[in-house]
Every structure is written in structure tokens, then in C-alpha cells.
Amino acid sequence: LETAYVGHVCLTWEALHSQYTQLGQKISCNPENPTCYNQCAQQYQQFQVLLQRFIENEPFEQGTRVEKYARSRNSFSKLLQVPNVQGTCSNAMEDEESDYRVLAPDLLKLVEASILTFYAFLRMDKKKAGGVRNLFGSQNQMATPLQQVQSVAEKKVLKLKELRKKKSFKKRSWPGTHDEVELLFSLMDAKVVSRVLRMAKITKEQLLWCEDKLRKLHLTDGRFQRDPSPILFPC
Structure with a gap:
């Protein structure tokens, strides 16, 4: 169980870092790119909300971090699941008549916020005394x-x-x-x-x-x- 948890933590960090890097490169290459990321933005907001909820609830739950994580994953399967950055062209957004468009710089801010929340998650996973390695x-x-x-x-x-x-x-x-x-x-x-x-x-x-x-x-x-x-x- 611990191996699965730690493996998921490692994968989450690699995925967050990769998505941040790729999105930053897209912005650098084409700052005026009209691609919209509304759906992806919602997914990152959900990622952050689930992670923040886990952080806030953890002190009040019994068991180890791994046990708490396993229970939370049973309830919320998308916990620590990093969304893939995918956008839609502006014409498609016009068809949906959306009032607000999330462009790449806006999404980057959400990815940054998600990384900071994940950093808080890592910091709270503290060493327990008396463990046998x-x-x-x-x-x-x-x-x-x-x-x-x-x-x-x-x-x-x-x-x-x-x-x-x-x-x-x-x-x-x-x-x-x-x-x-x-x-x-x-x-x-x-x-x-x-x-x-x-x-x-x-x-x-x-x-x-x-x-x-x-x-x-x-x-x-x-x-x-x-x-x-x-x-x-x-x-």
C-alpha cells in the first residue's frame, strides 16, 4: 500500500512539473495564442480542491498518511490525478457561447497554485518516530x-x-x-x-x-x- 502511495506521489510531481513546463513553453513560443482551456481549468480547480480538502481533513482522521490517502482515494478517485493540458480553438468556444475564456497564461496560474498546494501536501507528510526501515x-x-x-x-x-x-x-x-x-x-x-x-x-x-x-x-x-x-x- 505504501509503495502505491509513494509511487503516486512521485508520478504526480513529475506530471505537474511536465505540464507546467510544457505550458510555459507554449506561452513563450506564442504569447497571443487564442487557444482556450476552460475545461482544463475546471479540472485543475478540482485537483486543487481535492488536495486541499485532504490537507485540511488529515489532522482529524485516524491512521497513517498512507491509510488516510487510501480511504480518500476510494471516495475521490481523482485525488492526485494531474489533468492533461488540452485546449480548444477559439471558434469552438464561440459555438459554446462561453462568457469567459481561460487562456494559457490564466491556466498557468492555476497550475502554479496546484503546485503550491501539492508542496503543502508534501510538507505535511512528516516523518513518524519509531518506524522500522x-x-x-x-x-x-x-x-x-x-x-x-x-x-x-x-x-x-x-x-x-x-x-x-x-x-x-x-x-x-x-x-x-x-x-x-x-x-x-x-x-x-x-x-x-x-x-x-x-x-x-x-x-x-x-x-x-x-x-x-x-x-x-x-x-x-x-x-x-x-x-x-x-x-x-x-x-
């Missing part, structure tokens, strides 16, 4: 590689948090510069990796995935560089 399905076997990756992850998280403080980074509002956006995405990458490393059972392939993700975050002399290319999580 198994690597490759065994309690003591090959503990050293896991500890090494955890150490690298913790160091990078600390450096990213230091950079966040220097930039007066606000968690609940969208960053104002490209560098700050990349810092936000790096923090989210690190959060996702940290969650994978907290799994009760982690396979060799999943540990290698964590290593690959961490290698894409380069932090030296107070500067950072992030490789945005996606890596699918091995469930």
Missing part, C-alpha cells in the same frame, strides 16, 4: 547504502533550506524569479526523495532512483543547478 525487504541487510543516500539527501535539503532563507522564499506564494522557481522545484524534488527513503521497504531499484534524483541537484558554493529531466519511479 527495511532495505530490499530485510531489516539489517545492506543498511549502509540506504544510510549513505539518506546522508546525501539530508545534506542537500539543508543546503536548499539555507538558500531559501537567503532568498526570503515564501512557501505559500509563487516565486517571482526563474531561480526561485527552480529552488522551489528543487525543494520538492528533495521532499519526494526523502519520502521514498522513509518507506518501510525499499528496493534496490528505488534506492538507485533516489540517487539519480539527488545527482540532478547540484549544490556548490551557495549556488544550485537542477536537471529537470524526469525519471519514472520504479514501483
